[in-house]
Amino acid sequence: MSLIVSSQGIILKIFPYSNTSIICNVFTQDRGKLTFIAKGIRKPKNPSLSILQPFNLLEFNYYYKKNRSMHLIKEADILFSFSHLRKDFSTILIGSTILNIINRLFEEEYPQEIIFRLTYKVLNQLSGDKEQSKILFIFFLFHLSKQLGFMPNIDRCNSCNSIFKHDAIFSLRSNSLLCSNCSINNSLDTDFVLTYESLKNCLLINTTHINSIEDIKMSFHNCQELYNFLISFMNSNINNMHKIKGIKEITKIYHEE
Ligand SMILES: [Zn+2]
Incomplete structure (x- = not known):
């Protein structure tokens, strides 16, 4: 029935x-x-x-x-x-990639109210402003990972637990952020630096309400580092994340000035 x-x-x-x-x-x-x-x-x-x-x-x-x-x-x-999304190439790309991620990520009938609200609000805030759209997509990836329960520590070293006061290293092997002391004997070619500046921006992304996202200003390089960090990190947690339609094109946006 x-x-x-x-x-x-x-x-x-x-x-x-x-x-x-x-x-x-x-x-x-x-x-x-x-x-x-x-x-x-x-x-x-x-x-x-x-x-x-x-x-x-x-x-x-x-x-x-x-x-x-x-x-x-x-x-x-x-x-x-969401007709405002269709006016600009980068917002269409980011918006449709968000839909593709949601479609790929979830099985049928698993209620995700918080992620629904996140998706709705991010789509609603996307505008023709490319810099803000880049920050919004980082905001989306960060809070999505957090809601899914696999965000790593961003304020302290995953190995020795000391609070970051300098640059951190993203270690693909441990899929987490390490301080320079802990990563020194354990580094791989795939590891990369997340500068202290980017870490602070990441903490802001964590605590800022989406309605105040305009308050966050990020340099081109900080945006790029955070994007690379979130994508590498999510790749390890979500099968074929990098193959989701749109990700390749968005990666270019973060790498072309
Ligand atoms: Zn450490």
């Missing part, structure tokens, strides 16, 4: 299905990721077609069946379209 329920959700991805239907992956606020099917909506002049697009936040009414891989949409209304 199916229940008619309603959820708010952001469309992550859509696929055409049969001649007239659409399947969409949706990140819902209350049930995590769900897959919906909208039947018959690709018929000519069907107005619902235009709102079933990635980025749109919709209110879905649907026939919910537990443990079903797909749920049939009864009706959907648009709540917010």
